[in-house]
Amino acid sequence: MKKWILSAFIYLGIVIIGYYIYDSVFLEETKVDTHAEEHKTENTTEHNNHATTENEHSESEHEHGANTETESEVNVTIEEVSDKLVLNLKDLTGKPVTNLEVNHEKLLHLIVVDEHLDQYYHLHPEETTPGQFEVKNELEEGIYKAFVDIKPNNLVYQVQPISFKVGNPVEDEHHHDSLTVDQLLEKTVEDNKVTLSTTPLVINEPVTLTFDVHGANLETYLGALGHVVILDEEAQQYLHVHPLEGDTPVFETQFTNPGIYKIWAEFQINGEVKIFPFVVEIK
Structure with a gap:
């Protein structure tokens, strides 16, 4: 009987020691792994949020005035x-x-x-x-x-x-004439020729505007290689677009409504700012 009791105490001691070792080693590792995973998740979330903010900032640098739904303060x-x-x-x-x-x-x-x-x-x-x-x-x-x-x-x-x-102008009771869409997107201002080529001019899709200045040496103007201002025919929708990164006059914008728009491209050449107007139709 005494031997049986002694054996039971020895067995119980082995179980307690074994559980203590398991709790100290295996469970601690699990906690560490779990903490690492949570930390990784937090970092990933912070990185994604930061990336989103950077993208929004980058877009705002290239274009102003596109959002017409926000009430101005x-x-x-x-x-x-x-x-x-x-x-x-x-x-x-x-x-x-x-x-x-x-x-x-x-x-x-x-x-x-x-x-x-x-x-x-x-x-x-x-x-x-x-x-x-x-x-x-x-x-x-x-x-x-x-x-x-x-x-x-x-x-x-x-x-x-x-x-x-x-001054005191006489107001025109009649609606102004519609703009005429350019059949050839090429303009010459004081012997400086600029040709505009575009990706498909459709709404709700990024539209790339590429200007060929035919060898002219473009100078930095107001911190950029050029500026593009776009208005719809009624002069209600306003876009001010700056060039994408690089040393070529390539701009990207997006139109939310179809219609006829006028584009003014500003480039500084030989110390003077030249303005090249184009009229396009967005479908």
């Missing part, structure tokens, strides 16, 4: 005052908007077109007081639309057309 006005165009930027509470990012070497890009989309201006007003910008008015009397391209910090901003007048 910045109100912009423009008016003719004496011999100047005066712009005021205010937030929704009426306070001046002053915290702007430098965007292609400027705080503010002002795109102005006339009502027929014949005249095109790319101006750079200077800040005179907080939230107020001014530029010399060299526009002829007429009716215009302005597009103020800025990057406010911590505020949502969407470029919208702003109608304004210079």
